[in-house]
Amino acid sequence: METDQLIQFIEQKMSMQHIYQPLLIKVLVESGGSATVRQLAQAILELDESQIGYYSKRIKDMPVPVLKRHGVLDRDGDLVSLSVGKLSSDERYRILMLCEQKIRAFMLENGKDVWSARYESDPVSLSTRYEVLKRANKRCELCGVSEGDEGYEDRLPLHVDHIVPRSKGGSNEIDNLQVLCMACNLGKSNRDDTDFR
Secondary structure: OOHHHHHHHHHHHOOOOOOHHHHHHHHHHHOOOOOOHHHHHHHHHHHOHHHHHHHHHHHHHOHHHHHHHOOOEEEEOOEEEEOOOOOOHHHHHHHHHHHHHHHHHHHHHHHHHHHHHHHOOOOOOHHHHHHHHHHOOOEOOOOOOEOOOOOOHHHOOEEEEEOOOHHHOOOOOHHHEEEEEHHHHHHHOOOOOOOOO
16 A cells, blocks of 8 residues: 555545544554554553543552552552652662562462453442342451441452452342452452352
8 A cells, every 4th residue: 555545545434433443553653664463452552541540440449558558658649659768779670570570470370360350341230239238238248347347448448249250251140249348359359259148
């Protein structure tokens, strides 16, 4: 295809059902004419505000409060900072290597399941969530913590958990749902289908 044909295609023939076509062409042009499928997917991900919103909420709900409680970081609104002072090059390198080792070990143990929570595109309805929480008397059905218990803030909020995980075909039917605190639910992840009711 000649350059003028490409321009004509973009201006006159490209049917827009989504942003994918012009985005891929843009990335390929910026990359000198070729890119891997992974690079193209990353370009789409960079523009996907729904994913950014999803992970922003996950970060605020779990790792930030836990790391703050341990004195690792501070948070001021949307600004998150390490609570340690300026790091030397050696300290920086050592911390980066330790974090990389932890990430790799976890990924080896859990594989692609690490990211499965993001695929919950059909959320439990509010009325079903209400019924499940009412049935469990607003208590974690594994450890027993409830929203009024003091000293357990790192275990809350209560989650409505899929007994058979969504990533393994579980449904949003009330018989497949139980209440777990955040810590129990994240610990269980989608590794098993234990019914704690």
